[in-house]
Amino acid sequence: MSRYDSFVTDVLVIGAGLAGERAAVEAATQGLNVILLSLVPPRRSHSSAAQGGMQAALGNSAMGKGDSPDVHFADTVKGSDWGCDQDVARLFVETAPIAVREMAHWGVPWTRVTKDEHVYDGKVIHEDPENAGLITARNFGGTAKWRTCYTSDGAGHTLLYTLDSMVLRLGITVHDRVEALSLIHDSERCYGAVARCLRTGELRAYTAKTTVIATGGYGRLYGASTNAIINEGSGLSLALDTGVVPLGNMEAVQFHPTGLVPSWILITEGARGDGGYLLDKNLHRFMPDYEPAKKELASRDVVSRRIMQHIRAGYGVESPYGDHVWLDIRHLGAEHINTNLREIATICKNFRGIDPVKDLIPVRPTQHYGMGGVRTNIDGQAYGLKNLFALGEAACWDLHGFNRLGGNSLAETVVAGKIIGEQIAKFTAEASLDVKSSLVEEHLHRQMDRVTRLRESRDGTEYVYDLRREMEQILSHHVGIFRSEDSLQDAVNQLSDLHERAQRLGLRGGGHGGDPELDAALRLPGMIRVAYCIAKGALARKESRGSHFREDFPHRDDANWLNRTLAYWPEGADEPELRYEPVKITESPPGDRGYGEATRGPDSAKP
Amino acid sequence: MIERELTFRIMRYNPDEPEKKPHLQEFHLTEEPGMSLFVVLNKLREEQDPTLRFDFVCRASICGSCGMLVNGRPTLACKTLTKDLPDVTTLLPLPVFKLLGDLSVDTGVWFRDMSFRTESWVHTDETFDPDAPEKRMDNAVALEIYEAERCIECGCCIGGCATANIKPDFIGAAGVNRVARFMVDPRDKRTEREYFEVVGNEDGVFGCIGLMACDDNCPVGVPLRDQLAYVRRKMASAGWRYQKV
Numbered sequence: 107m108s109r110y111d112s113f114v115t116d117v118l119v120i121g122a123g124l125a126g127e128r129a130a131v132e133a134a135t136q137g138l139n140v141i142l143l144s145l146v147p148p149r150r151s152h153s154s155a156a157q158g159g160m161q162a163a164l165g166n167s168a169m170g171k172g173d174s175p176d177v178h179f180a181d182t183v184k185g186s187d188w189g190c191d192q193d194v195a196r197l198f199v200e201t202a203p204i205a206v207r208e209m210a211h212w213g214v215p216w217t218r219v220t221k222d223e224h225v226y227d228g229k230v231i232h233e234d235p236e237n238a239g240l241i242t243a244r245n246f247g248g249t250a251k252w253r254t255c256y257t258s259d260g261a262g263h264t265l266l267y268t269l270d271s272m273v274l275r276l277g278i279t280v281h282d283r284v285e286a287l288s289l290i291h292d293s294e295r296c297y298g299a300v301a302r303c304l305r306t307g308e309l310r311a312y313t314a315k316t317t318v319i320a321t322g323g324y325g326r327l328y329g330a331s332t333n334a335i336i337n338e339g340s341g342l343s344l345a346l347d348t349g350v351v352p353l354g355n356m357e358a359v360q361f362h363p364t365g366l367v368p369s370w371i372l373i374t375e376g377a378r379g380d381g382g383y384l385l386d387k388n389l390h391r392f393m394p395d396y397e398p399a400k401k402e403l404a405s406r407d408v409v410s411r412r413i414m415q416h417i418r419a420g421y422g423v424e425s426p427y428g429d430h431v432w433l434d435i436r437h438l439g440a441e442h443i444n445t446n447l448r449e450i451a452t453i454c455k456n457f458r459g460i461d462p463v464k465d466l467i468p469v470r471p472t473q474h475y476g477m478g479g480v481r482t483n484i485d486g487q488a489y490g491l492k493n494l495f496a497l498g499e500a501a502c503w504d505l506h507g508f509n510r511l512g513g514n515s516l517a518e519t520v521v522a523g524k525i526i527g528e529q530i531a532k533f534t535a536e537a538s539l540d541v542k543s544s545l546v547e548e549h550l551h552r553q554m555d556r557v558t559r560l561r562e563s564r565d566g567t568e569y570v571y572d573l574r575r576e577m578e579q580i581l582s583h584h585v586g587i588f589r590s591e592d593s594l595q596d597a598v599n600q601l602s603d604l605h606e607r608a609q610r611l612g613l614r615g616g617g618h619g620g621d622p623e624l625d626a627a628l629r630l631p632g633m634i635r636v637a638y639c640i641a642k643g644a645l646a647r648k649e650s651r652g653s654h655f656r657e658d659f660p661h662r663d664d665a666n667w668l669n670r671t672l673a674y675w676p677e678g679a680d681e682p683e684l685r686y687e688p689v690k691i692t693e694s695p696p697g698d699r700g701y702g703e704a705t706r707g708p709d710s711a712k713p
Numbered sequence: 714m715i716e717r718e719l720t721f722r723i724m725r726y727n728p729d730e731p732e733k734k735p736h737l738q739e740f741h742l743t744e745e746p747g748m749s750l751f752v753v754l755n756k757l758r759e760e761q762d763p764t765l766r767f768d769f770v771c772r773a774s775i776c777g778s779c780g781m782l783v784n785g786r787p788t789l790a791c792k793t794l795t796k797d798l799p800d801v802t803t804l805l806p807l808p809v810f811k812l813l814g815d816l817s818v819d820t821g822v823w824f825r826d827m828s829f830r831t832e833s834w835v836h837t838d839e840t841f842d843p844d845a846p847e848k849r850m851d852n853a854v855a856l857e858i859y860e861a862e863r864c865i866e867c868g869c870c871i872g873g874c875a876t877a878n879i880k881p882d883f884i885g886a887a888g889v890n891r892v893a894r895f896m897v898d899p900r901d902k903r904t905e906r907e908y909f910e911v912v913g914n915e916d917g918v919f920g921c922i923g924l925m926a927c928d929d930n931c932p933v934g935v936p937l938r939d940q941l942a943y944v945r946r947k948m949a950s951a952g953w954r955y956q957k958v
C-alpha cells in the first residue's frame with residue numbers, strides 16, 4: 107500500500123458553498139469537529155454567483171405587505187407543480203425569515219427599505235415610513251408578493267462571504283482544492299470519503315462519524331449552462347456510485363429564461379423582477395399575450411417554454427448561435443441599472459460589448475438548476491446509507507418538486523443548513539466512529555487503481571474531452587425544454603454507448619501531480635451516469651409537470667404520476683434502475699397553477 | 714472579417730518537475746468572434762496540450778479565480794476578449810502568490826491568511842434572537858458596506874502592487890479594503906484602537922507608498938484609492954491619540 111494522508115473528524119462536509127458552510131457552522135457551534143472540503147477556495151463556490159436574492163416572507167416592503175409563510179408556502183407548492191414534499195415546504199417557509207435575519211446578524215448588508223418613492227411598471231410605490239431600515243424585498247417570478255431579499259446585485263456573494271467569515275471565526279478546518287472521489291461505505295453505513303488533492307494529485311482518506319454531501323448543482327452536464335464550470339455533479343455520482351443511495355427526480359431540470367447569448371452567462375431574474383420586458387424580433391412585448399396575469403414573471407418553466415414557443419412560431423431574432431429574443435431594461439433608467447442591476451450592466455459590457463442602458467440584451471432559455479439530487483428525508487438523511495446527509499442544490503429534500511422558484515434556492519441553502527445542520531449535530535453526538543482500516547484501504551485502492559489505469563491508458567485511448575462534448579450534446583439536443591419519446595429514447599441509447607466508452611478512457615498527457623486531464627478523466631464516467639439518470643427518468647415520465655414538458659404528453663397526470671422518481675445505479679449495473687415513491691401532500695391538494703399551459707393552452711395565444 | 718492568427722506565449726512550470734525551469738511556450742490558434750481568454754485557454758488545453766493548468770470557476774467575472782498577467786497587466790482572464798488583444802499575447806501567473814503550476818496560483822490561501830490577520834468577521838457580543846425583528850440599518854450604510862464587500866479576492870491589486878511584491882506580509886489594498894468593510898459596519902463593535910493594532914503598522918495601512926496601481930487594476934471597480942485614504946485617515950488619528958496616552 108502506498109503512503110497516503112488520512113484525516114479523522116466528527117463531521118466531514120463535502121462542499122463549501124452556502125449549504126455546506128451553513129451546516130458546518132451549525133455543527134461547529136454545537137462543539138463538533140468539522141472538516142470542509144471544496145474544489146476551490148470556499149468563496150469561489152458557485153453560490154457567490156447568485157445575484158438575485160433569497161425568498162423569506164418578511165413583508166416589510168410596500169409590495170410585500172400582507173405576506174406570510176402561508177403565502178410563501180402556496181407559491182412554492184404551486185411553483186413545484188405539486189411535486190414537492192409539503193411538510194418540507196412548510197418547515198422551510200416558517201424558518202426562512204429567521205434564517206435571513208440571522209444572516210443579517212452575522213453581517214450580510216441586506217438592502218433596506220427607504221422612504222424614497224419608486225416607480226414600478228408605471229406605478230408609483232410608497233414605502234411605509236415605519237418600515238424604513240428593515241430588510242426590503244424585490245419581485246421575482248411565481249410569487250404573489252415581493253419577497254426576495256437582496257443586497258444590490260450581490261446576494262449570493264455577500265451571503266457566502268458572511269458565512270465564510272463565520273467559518274473563519276469558529277476556526278473550522280477547510281481543505282480547499284480537494285475533490286472527493288468516492289464514499290467509504292459498506293452498503294449499510296458511510297464512514298467518510300476518498301479524496302484527491304488537486305494541488306499535488308495525492309489521494310487522501312477522510313474518515314468521519316457523519317458525512318455530508320453539499321456539492322451543489324450539475325449544470326455543466328449540459329455544455330450550455332448558466333452554472334460555474336465546477337458544477338459537474340460530482341457529489342451526485344458520489345452518492346449514486348454507492349449503489350444504494352438514490353437520486354430523486356433527476357428529470358426535473360430548470361432552464362432559466364434569460365441566458366446571455368452566446369456565453370450563457372445568467373442575466374438575473376432581478377432584471378424582469380425590476381420591470382424588464384421580453385421582446386420578439388418585431389420588438390413586440392409578447393409575454394402578456396401568453397400569460398396575461400403574470401406576464402414576464404410567470405414561473406421559470408413557463409416563461410422558458412413561452413419563449414421557445416414564440417421562437418418556434420417564427421418570432422425569434424436570428425443569430426449565428428441560434429434564434430433568441432430580447433430582454434429590454436432600458437426604461438428602468440441609468441441610475442437603477444447601474445446600482446441595483448450593476449452586475450448585469452457589467453456582464454453585458456464585458457461579455458457582449460453592449461450597454462443595457464441603451465441596448466437590447468440577446469437572451470435565450472439556458473440550463474440553470476437541478477431540482478433533483480441525492481434523495482433525503484426531512485432531516486437531510488440520505489436514503490439507503492446510514493451516517494450520510496445531503497443538502498443544498500445537490501440534494502432532493504424535496505422543496506422544489508418539478509420547478510424551483512427564483513430566490514428559493516439561496517433560501518434553501520441557509521434554511522436547510524440551519525435545520526439539517528442541527529440534525530447533523532444531534533445525530534453525530536450519538537454516533538461513534540468504528541471503521542475497519544481494511545475498508546478504507548479497499549476504497550482507496552480502487553481509486554489508486556483507476557489513476558494508474560488512466561495514466562497508462564491500460565483500458566483504451568478514448569479522449570476525455572471528446573466524450574464529454576458528446577455527453578453535453580446528447581443532453582442539450584434531446585433532454586431540453588421540449589421533450590418527446592423518440593428523442594429521449596435516442597438520448598438513452600447514446601448515453602448507454604457513451605458510458606461504455608467511458609470505461610476505456612486513457613490520458614494523452616502524463617497525468618502527474620495536479621493534472622487537469624486526470625481530474626477530468628476521473629470525473630467523467632460519474633457525470634455520464636448522472637446524465638443517464640436524467641434522460642431515463644425523462645423518458646419514463648409520461649406526463650408534463652413543471653419543467654418536465656413532454657410534447658407527446660402535454661398535461662399533468664396526477665392519477666399516474668403524482669410521485670417522485672428514484673434512480674439507483676446498482677453495483678455492476680450498466681444502466682440506472684428507476685423506482686417511485688409518493689409525494690407528501692399535507693395541506694394543498696393538486697390544483698391549477700394560474701399560469702402556464704393548464705390555464706391557457708399552448709395555441710390559445712397567438713400574437 | 715479576416716480571421717486573425719493569434720499567438721499566445723504562456724508560462725509553463727510544473728512544481729513536480731523542478732528540474733525544468735519556468736519557460737514560455739508558444740501556442741497558435743485562430744480567433745473566433747466574441748472569443749475570451751476563457752475560451753482560448755480551454756481550447757488550447759483540449760486541443761493542443763491537456764497538461765496546461767489555469768483556474769476558472771464562474772467565467773463571468775464574479776468569483777475572482779482567474780487573475781493573471783495579460784501582457785504584463787494583472788486582470789481577470791475570463792473577461793478579457795481577444796478582440797482587445799494584439800496578435801501576440803504573453804500570459805504569466807500573478808506574482809506574489811504561490812505558484813501551483815503554469816497560470817494557476819494559490820490566491821485562496823493568501824486571502825484566508827489575510828482574512829485571519831484582519832479578523833474579517835463582525836465582532837460583537839450580541840446574541841441572535843430568533844423571535845425579534847431585524848435591527849434597522851440605514852440603506853445608505855448597507856450600500857457603503859457592500860461597496861467594500863464587493864471585492865472578489867482575485868488578487869489583481871496584490872499582484873500589481875510594488876510593495877506587496879517586495880514585502881511578503883503586506884496586506885495590500887485588498888486587506889485595507891477589508892478593514893474598511895468592517896469599520897463602516899455599525900454591527901462590528903471593534904474600537905479604533907483594536908483596528909489600529911491590526912492594521913496600524915508597516916505591514917498594514919502604513920506600508921502603502923501610494924503608487925495606486927491597485928486602483929487602476931481592480932477588475933470590479935472597488936474604489937481602492939478612497940478606501941485606503943479612509944482607513945489611513947482613521948488610523949493616523951488613532952495612532953496620534955494612542956501615542957499620546
Ligand SMILES: Cc1cc2nc3c(=O)[nH]c(=O)nc-3n(C[C@H](O)[C@H](O)[C@H](O)COP(=O)(O)OP(=O)(O)OC[C@H]3O[C@@H](n4cnc5c(N)ncnc54)[C@H](O)[C@@H]3O)c2cc1C
Pocket residue numbers: 120121122123124125126143144145146148151152153154155156157158159160161261262284285286287320321322323332333334336337340341372374474475497498499500512513514515516517519
Ligand atoms: C448564475 C446563477 C445565479 C443564481 N441566482 C440565484 C438567486 O438569485 N437566488 C437563488 O435563490 N438561487 C440562485 N441560483 C441558484 C443558487 O445559487 C444555487 O443553487 C446555490 O447557491 C447552491 O448552493 P450550494 O451550497 O448547494 O452549492 P455551491 O455553492 O455550488 O457549492 C458547492 C460546493 O461543493 C464543492 N464541491 C463540489 N463537488 C465536490 C467534490 N467532489 N469534492 C469536494 N468539493 C466539492 C464546491 O467546491 C463548492 O464549494 C443561481 C444559480 C446560478 C447558476
Ligand code: FES
Pocket residue numbers: 768769770771772773774775776777778779780789790791792
Ligand atoms: S472565472 Fe470567475 S472571475 Fe474569472
